[in-house]
Amino acid sequence: MTVSREIDDILQRGADGGRITPEEALLLYTEAPFHALGEAADAVRRRRYPDNIVTYLIDRNINYTNVCVTACKFCAFYRAPKHSEGWTHPTEEILRRCGEAVELGATQVMLQGGHHPDYGVEYYEELFSSVKQAYPQLVIHSIGPSEILHMAKVSGVSLDEAIARIKAAGLDSIAGAGAEMLPARPRRAIAPLKESGERWLEVMELAHRQGVESTATMMMGTGETHAERIEHLRMIRDVQDRTRGFRSFIPWTYQPENNHLKGRTQATTLEYLRLVAVARLFFETVPHLQASWLTTGKDVGQLSLHMGVDDLGSIMLEENVISSAGARHRSNLQELIGMIRSADRIPAQRDTLYNRLAVHHTPADDPTDERVVSHFSSIALPGGGAGRSLPLVDVN
């Protein structure tokens, strides 16, 4: 069989919902014609979501501390313990930010922070239960396996106990954060003190078995090979085959500013779009695929809607971690909806579980709240921007 015939056969099988092997995924990633790859991935989206709806979310990423002992080389957010720019926010500050998010229609908060040397399970129990008590309507889609490993170690408890306790305290869903690159070689190169990729997946599997679902992410562009990118997908799919606990996959691109890697390598737009399409074909068991307009820019985010993506992610009322490494893209609710509609899709607001909260069939159905705008880099201010309100909330 010629390579071109082989690629056609794999694309057809993937488009029809059949399983493709990691070797076949690598062949598609490196050799498939771009438009044929996108067409096959979009065929999967159309089959899965024949109503042509592309979703978005309103949420706020709230950071409780930038103090971290793990010192990942790609991270511009953390400060080592005792560093003069290190900060932690009291619960009252976090609740104030949750209140602003609710005011702007957010349905989800993503609480994220560094691996603070003193923060064990007890800290997270207090944090999550306080948020749930004050704002029971907010879904807590937060932290990641790295934080769970860290808190279990600080408190001297098993992973199962840590997960059970933070779930009981209010954690609804685990963010896919910290996946970076899961294969050993690239992971050790960029995050030598972080847990292994296998360990990251083990925590996810334990959580899934306790009924706590999650997302999965991938950070592209820190010098990993094409084969290592596909291996990352394989490692996630193997767990998904056992648990079905990953709701979505979210690849994003490494941002080059203010970190030790200094942007020596970065993923190109084409590499990102090809990976998105291959992921759509490879993950026949993962329901959703999310674009990362914050890191790739809005144009590429919109283009990804033609490569199998069914979700444009969040407006992100606040984001500091990726922004501090150079992501400068901002948007507002009207623009995000416009990006979806001008890609010939029907926009709909969703919640964490992808339930559709409002479908905007025509512009007459669009929300009109002009205050829903993305903000970032409050950490550029002393104390992590403590006490500072979202400017557009202040207006009202």
Ligand code: SF4
């Ligand atoms: S990515 Fe997370 S774990 Fe790594 S240094 Fe930054 S805050 Fe710490």
